[in-house]
Amino acid sequence: MDIRTVGIVGAGQMGNGIAHVFALAGFEVLLNDITQDALDKAVALIDRNLERQASRGKITEEDRKAALARIGTTLKLADLGKTDLIIEAATERETVKQAIFEDLLPHLKPTTILTSNTSSISITRLASRTDRPEKFMGFHFMNPVPVMQLVELIRGIATDEPTYRTLLAVVEKLGKTAASAEDFPAFIVNRILMPMINEAVYTLYEGVGSVKSIDESLKLGANHPMGPLELADFIGLDTCLAIMNVLHDGLADTKYRPCPLLTKYVEAGWLGRKTSRGFYDYRGEVPVPTR
Numbered sequence: 001m002d003i004r005t006v007g008i009v010g011a012g013q014m015g016n017g018i019a020h021v022f023a024l025a026g027f028e029v030l031l032n033d034i035t036q037d038a039l040d041k042a043v044a045l046i047d048r049n050l051e052r053q054a055s056r057g058k059i060t061e062e063d064r065k066a067a068l069a070r071i072g073t074t075l076k077l078a079d080l081g082k083t084d085l086i087i088e089a090a091t092e093r094e095t096v097k098q099a100i101f102e103d104l105l106p107h108l109k110p111t112t113i114l115t116s117n118t119s120s121i122s123i124t125r126l127a128s129r130t131d132r133p134e135k136f137m138g139f140h141f142m143n144p145v146p147v148m149q150l151v152e153l154i155r156g157i158a159t160d161e162p163t164y165r166t167l168l169a170v171v172e173k174l175g176k177t178a179a180s181a182e183d184f185p186a187f188i189v190n191r192i193l194m195p196m197i198n199e200a201v202y203t204l205y206e207g208v209g210s211v212k213s214i215d216e217s218l219k220l221g222a223n224h225p226m227g228p229l230e231l232a233d234f235i236g237l238d239t240c241l242a243i244m245n246v247l248h249d250g251l252a253d254t255k256y257r258p259c260p261l262l263t264k265y266v267e268a269g270w271l272g273r274k275t276s277r278g279f280y281d282y283r284g285e286v287p288v289p290t291r
């Protein structure tokens with residue numbers, strides 16, 4: 001199937017990045033969120049990010065203008081029904097995602113492909129609640145979307161070959177690289193990445209190291225470009241906790257037990273960069289460790 005129009009649900013860090021790369025690759029994009037403020041902020045951020053790419057010579061001024069013109073916004077989820085491909089990128093909570101798909105179903109064209117950018121929730125289970133499990137897939141972009149090369153493609157148990165092939169062609173058109181993963185909790189990237197981040201929080205919790213020494217150790221001792229706590233703040237601590245809970249519940253193994261200190265930060269509303277405080281405090285000139 002030829003995909004020309006894309007509906008994106010959720011205009012947060014991932015939704016706005018996904019809108020950015022699709023618009024730049026020539027797709028018509030319709031972005032939805034629950035508040036006008038979220039939509040306005042997303043478009044302003046896309047504008048700034050496109051401008052940065054243009055100023056660095058990565059895209060032309062015409063590309064920038066054309067991409068921005070291809071992005072529309074709406075508060076009405078039903079408006080997305082006319083698009084060829086839906087990418088759900090709302091908050092990492094299964095009830096939220098299920099409600100979105102249920103509300104969308106009556107408005108969809110029969111051919112529309114449904115996808116979720118979930119980091120960890122079962123694609124098979126999300127798909128089973130829709131009228132088209134064979135046209136449903138996990139479409140997992142990495143953060144920040146305009147920079148990261150990989151897209152994980154996750155087939156649910158019922159996903160058919162034409163749907164998989166269509167998404168593979170879309171990834172190619174975006175200039176990115178697809179990796180196929182089976183539908184088990186957290187797929188490939190987060191199955192490996194999140195237990196490492198969770199272990200870094202345990203290392204902090206047990207007093208083995210400070211925020212600074214843990215991050216420096218992994219950067220200088222394992223050649224990681226970011227420390228694990230810095231990365232957790234970048235991803236969002238609520239998202240990290242949600243993924244650990246999915247691993248813990250889905251695989252029923254205590255090795256995935258979320259660290260109580262991670263839970264405490266989330267309960268405090270210290271969710272990382274997006275709330276200006278997490279393992280680091282971002283409110284000043286330079287990030288300051290909070291422990």
Ligand SMILES: NC(=O)c1ccc[n+]([C@@H]2O[C@H](COP(=O)([O-])OP(=O)(O)OC[C@H]3O[C@@H](n4cnc5c(N)ncnc54)[C@H](O)[C@@H]3O)[C@@H](O)[C@H]2O)c1
Binds near residue numbers: 119142235
């Ligand atoms: N943050 C990451 O590094 C990362 C990476 C890959 C995938 N993901 C996944 O992407 C998804 C979004 O994560 P994020 O980091 O962008 O979160 P975020 O908190 O930045 O954004 C979520 C957005 O969804 C909106 N939203 C909530 N309920 C909605 C609804 N019913 N209808 C429309 N919009 C709604 C919120 O208002 C918010 O703007 C999650 O499933 C997450 O697991 C995140």
